[in-house]
Amino acid sequence: MSREKALQRLFALWIILPALPLLLITMQSIAGKYGTNSGAAWSWFLIQVSPAVALLSAAAFSNPSAAWKRGLINPFKWRLVLALSILQPVAMLGVLLIEPVLEATIYELFDRTAVGLSLLQGFVVAAIGAVVFDGR
Amino acid sequence: MGKYSLIGALLAFIAAPAIVSAQETTPEKPDQQYIGGGFKARAVSARVEQLTVYDERGTAKGQRSRSELFGAGREGLEILAVRNGFVLVIHERKPVWLGLGDVVLSGDVGTFRCGGMTLGQKLFEAKGYALDEDENSRCMNSPVPRATIDVPFLPWPPPRPTHLVDLTKSLGKRGPMAEVSTRLSNRLQARGYDNLRYFSVPGGFAITTLVERFGEDGKPSKPRWVRGKALRGSGFSDYFRALIAGEEGRFRMFALVVTSSDMAVSHLYANQYDVDRWEALGRPALSRELGAQRLAPASRLWLMVYEFHPSADSKTRLVPTSASSIASASHRAALGF
Numbered sequence: 001m002s003r004e005k006a007l008q009r010l011f012a013l014w015i016i017l018p019a020l021p022l023l024l025i026t027m028q029s030i031a032g033k034y035g036t037n038s039g040a041a042w043s044w045f046l047i048q049v050s051p052a053v054a055l056l057s058a059a060a061f062s063n064p065s066a067a068w069k070r071g072l073i074n075p076f077k078w079r080l081v082l083a084l085s086i087l088q089p090v091a092m093l094g095v096l097l098i099e100p101v102l103e104a105t106i107y108e109l110f111d112r113t114a115v116g117l118s119l120l121q122g123f124v125v126a127a128i129g130a131v132v133f134d135g136r
Numbered sequence: 137m138g139k140y141s142l143i144g145a146l147l148a149f150i151a152a153p154a155i156v157s158a159q160e161t162t163p164e165k166p167d168q169q170y171i172g173g174g175f176k177a178r179a180v181s182a183r184v185e186q187l188t189v190y191d192e193r194g195t196a197k198g199q200r201s202r203s204e205l206f207g208a209g210r211e212g213l214e215i216l217a218v219r220n221g222f223v224l225v226i227h228e229r230k231p232v233w234l235g236l237g238d239v240v241l242s243g244d245v246g247t248f249r250c251g252g253m254t255l256g257q258k259l260f261e262a263k264g265y266a267l268d269e270d271e272n273s274r275c276m277n278s279p280v281p282r283a284t285i286d287v288p289f290l291p292w293p294p295p296r297p298t299h300l301v302d303l304t305k306s307l308g309k310r311g312p313m314a315e316v317s318t319r320l321s322n323r324l325q326a327r328g329y330d331n332l333r334y335f336s337v338p339g340g341f342a343i344t345t346l347v348e349r350f351g352e353d354g355k356p357s358k359p360r361w362v363r364g365k366a367l368r369g370s371g372f373s374d375y376f377r378a379l380i381a382g383e384e385g386r387f388r389m390f391a392l393v394v395t396s397s398d399m400a401v402s403h404l405y406a407n408q409y410d411v412d413r414w415e416a417l418g419r420p421a422l423s424r425e426l427g428a429q430r431l432a433p434a435s436r437l438w439l440m441v442y443e444f445h446p447s448a449d450s451k452t453r454l455v456p457t458s459a460s461s462i463a464s465a466s467h468r469a470a471l472g473f
Contacts, residue, residue: 024379027380028379028380028381028382031380031381032381032382032448033380033381033382033448034382034448034449035447035448035449036448036449037448037449096379097379099379100378100379101375103364103365104365105365106382
């Protein structure tokens with residue numbers, strides 16, 4: 001697969017998958033689940049998503065050489081970035097979906113998962129960077 | 137060198153607000169004194185010299201001077217009047233009580249009659265005082281009542297309940313208060329309310345139940361005595377509601393007041409602090425002294441229902457429900473009245 005195609009797919013993936021937790025948090029905020037503290041949910045969400053989306057946006061709107069666009073992506077890097085890019089939003093969605101059956105409040109879950117998800121996000125951004133900057 | 141001086145001046149400029157802020161917490165600055173325990177008051181007026189003294193049943197016993205009450209052997213105890221009727225009691229330079237109103241003497245040090253932290257908090261915030269709620273709550277519960285005296289039901293008049301019902305017809309024969317309270321507690325215990333708290337009130341006594349969860353029909357619901365999040369496992373609709381709207385529990389606390397005095401309630405609703413205080417400070421039974429007193433023939437029985445719902449904020453707490461969605465008869469049925 002060409003690097004240009006891989007980048008387009010990755011960008012589409014990072015628009016579609018985080019839309020699920022985004023939609024859920026929006027519904028919850030409207031329904032009043034967070035009371036006056038909906039900022040806690042939004043900051044938890046944005047901290048996890050913004051870096052990857054920002055990096056991919058920069059890559060999508062930059063103008064690399066034609067040779068880079070035509071070049072083939074390393075299959076291992078592609079599989080890695082794909083797996084991590086799916087894992088991160090799915091993990092976020094999982095935190096939101098599992099909360100009603102846990103004893104912990106949603107705020108406690110935000111606190112408990114923030115470190116793990118941030119660590120995961122570091123790997124995601126690194127993997128995306130490896131694809132974006134490879135051979136430029 | 138000039139460059140370093142400039143950096144130093146810049147740093148001093150940046151740090152100045154922090155230094156001023158730190159100075160404000162010291163007692164030297166008269167318009168905003170740090171008074172310990174999380175309280176910061178902008179204006180602490182002169183010390184109170186005359187205090188209204190109440191006995192443990194809330195009956196006023198007249199005015200006494202500060203030195204008369206706390207002078208001998210109580211040099212470390214200071215009472216300061218903060219503006220708007222606040223009384224701050226400091227023992228060995230630490231605040232032990234902050235509240236509205238006067239001092240109730242009971243025992244050596246005394247418990248302190250408080251006009252209610254709801255009102256206190258509102259006035260405090262309105263007047264721009266910084267208030268650490270948790271610390272305030274802790275200080276509020278500091279004066280531990282002695283075992284031989286009854287704990288007054290505070291604040292009095294009680295906070296505004298969601299329902300106030302006259303149940304005098306169910307009071308039965310007037311006699312010694314111990315007898316009447318046993319009769320009432322037996323009825324309550326038959327409905328599962330076996331962890332009761334007893335208080336003295338002017339002209340009688342009060343019994344409170346613990347906070348319980350209840351359903352739309354007014355019956356107790358599971359987990360009955362758990363104030364925190366209830367796990368729901370019955371179907372997708374419950375799960376979906378919990379996922380989107382969050383915790384929707386209903387909670388209530390009953391207070392039965394038997395009194396020969398005229399009944400009045402405050403315009404402010406009960407809050408989490410009142411509930412915690414009642415649960416923490418209420419006696420497990422009436423004292424022998426109060427129990428032996430005969431109830432006046434004109435005594436009435438009042439049921440106060442305090443309804444709450446959990447707040448959705450990160451600090452989950454009970455929030456008073458002003459308008460109940462169920463009739464008082466449903467609550468009475470749950471109580472067995």
